[in-house]
Amino acid sequence: MEAPNDSVGSGPDARDFVRRFGEFWSAPSRDRLAVVLGPDVELIAPMTPRTRGFDHGWRTFADLLELIPDLGATVHRWGRTDDGVLIEFTLAGTVGGRPISWDAVDRFVVDDAGLATVRISYFDSAPLAFALLSRPRAWMPFARAQAARLRR
Numbered sequence: 001m002e003a004p005n006d007s008v009g010s011g012p013d014a015r016d017f018v019r020r021f022g023e024f025w026s027a028p029s030r031d032r033l034a035v036v037l038g039p040d041v042e043l044i045a046p047m048t049p050r051t052r053g054f055d056h057g058w059r060t061f062a063d064l065l066e067l068i069p070d071l072g073a074t075v076h077r078w079g080r081t082d083d084g085v086l087i088e089f090t091l092a093g094t095v096g097g098r099p100i101s102w103d104a105v106d107r108f109v110v111d112d113a114g115l116a117t118v119r120i121s122y123f124d125s126a127p128l129a130f131a132l133l134s135r136p137r138a139w140m141p142f143a144r145a146q147a148a149r150l151r152r
Contacts, residue, residue: 014080017110021087025073028065030058038115045121047128066144067132068093068100084110084118095128096135102127 024032043057071093092101104123108116
């Protein structure tokens with residue numbers, strides 16, 4: 001899905017954005033996410049609340065990483081859009097002592113500074129939901145993440 005013209009809008013190139021996305025998922029951290037997502041980013045994904053702003057978005061990522069501490073992603077394909085990038089990838093990690101993986105496509109709207117202003121994630125949430133329900137060791141981390149979300 002690689003496009004011949006890698007520019008995103010009039011700003012940085014899509015290839016660099018995809019590289020930074022991959023670097024974040026190779027070792028997720030707040031600092032690495034800050035070079036992908038802008039300060040006022042809107043994040044939309046199944047099974048998570050819609051968030052606006054980097055800090056709220058990071059907390060959602062942190063909750064997911066608490067549940068699946070070894071979560072990482074492998075990028076398979078990407079393509080430029082009129083306003084950003086589509087990235088096809090597989091997320092994988094361990095939840096409740098057993099491996100889990102699922103495929104996703106993220107659509108990013110990218111500004112001229114090369115940061116995402118919108119991220120919409122598309123994936124079948126059934127494998128993740130089934131893993132959470134069928135693995136009792138995952139219940140406490142999931143419950144803690146939900147309780148933390150309610151306190152915010």
